[in-house]
Amino acid sequence: MQSLCTSGLQRWIAVVLLICWALVPKGWAAQKIDYGRPAALQVLIVARHDRRLAPCRTRFAVSKTALARNGNRPYNPRDATHFIRSLPMSRAIDINATDGSIDAHIFTPDDANGALPAVVLFTDIGGLRPCYHDKAQTIADDGYAVLMPNIYYRDAVGSVVPEGKSFRDEDVRPTLFEYAGRLTPEAQTRDFAALVAAIDAEPEFDGSRIGVVGYCMTGGFALRMAAAHPERVAAAAGFHSARLAVEGDENSPLGVVDRIRGRVYLGHADGDELMPPEQIGRLDAAMAAAGVDFTTELYKGAGHGYTAFDAPVYNEAADARHYKRLSTLFEETLGG
CATH class of the missing domain: 3.40.50.1820 (Alpha/Beta hydrolase fold, catalytic domain)
Incomplete structure (x- = not known):
């Protein structure tokens, strides 16, 4: 049951990120960023490719609360309430x-x-x-x-x-x-x-x-x-x-x-x-x-x-x- 829930959560997250990516106009770029050892997950960051065109950036990030709770342990999907936020x-x-x-x-x-x-x-x-x-x-x-x-x-x-x-x-x-x-x-x-x-x-x-x-x-x-x-x-x-x-x-x-x-x-x-x-x-x-x-x-x-x-x-x-x-x-x- 837990593995099914985990799989469902991961699919939901993937859908959210794909929707965000689909809405990005041409000329934008996406890159992965590593949140270090506490987080096993890589997250997409959507950012303007041209740094001169600003301020216009939406970022999706693992919250510091989730990272702090996990410490050096693998990512726990039960921290999902703190998982993604828009900065x-x-x-x-x-x-x-x-x-x-x-x-x-x-x-x-x-x-x-x-x-x-x-x-x-x-x-x-x-x-x-x-x-x-x-x-x-x-x-x-x-x-x-x-x-x-x-x-x-x-x-x-x-x-x-x-x-x-x-x-x-x-x-x-x-x-x-x-x-x-x-x-x-x-x-x-x-x-x-x-x-x-x-x-x-x-x-x-x-x-x-x-x-x-x-x-x-x-x-x-x-x-x-x-x-x-x-x-x-x-x-x-x-x-x-x-x-x-x-x-x-x-x-x-x-x-x-x-x-x-x-x-x-x-x-x-x-x-x-x-x-x-x-x-x-x-x-x-x-x-x-x-x-x-x-x-x-x-x-x-x-x-x-x-x-x-x-x-x-x-x-x-x-x-x-x-x-x-x-x-x-x-x-x-x-x-x-």
């Missing part, structure tokens, strides 16, 4: 920067009407992938225009993790570390200027006050962007951030926090070797001494990477808490 539109753009062209995405709510408060989202070390497209859209749905750049544009366009692989795989991580090694504070500063210029140029954004959020290594990016553009960045947040206050590290954002004028929120992972208690204390002391308006929280029981639903350490409760904190921060500082 609102995003627009791909190219941003002129000193070091090249930054491929990026703009996310807005599906009912967007006019310019919205601007948010910049920096991915973790794994780069652009479905997990972060979902994050960007979730934030946008609160009433923001979210700009998500490819932090590795100097080396690759789009996703840097090969199809069927994970950013945590041993044969993938050396490439990511190599690319990340080129993201010096000086390179980041040049990129920040390009991102602010893009916000000023694109119609989706009201860039009078900007919010920035980073994850893992890019928690430091958020702090540096707030310091580099204190007159523009009203809020900066970092979640399961890494190496923010290494003693003696001249590249640490510790040395620039005195320039920050916006509000700061940091949600640290519990027992995180990349951000141990002594670093948290050191950073808090520096921000307090500089008069920064900041909040620090420790997410007890949540490990490094707790917001990434494509990672084995994903923590659904901590992820929900992170969105709640981020929503409050941006509402109070950006007015979304």
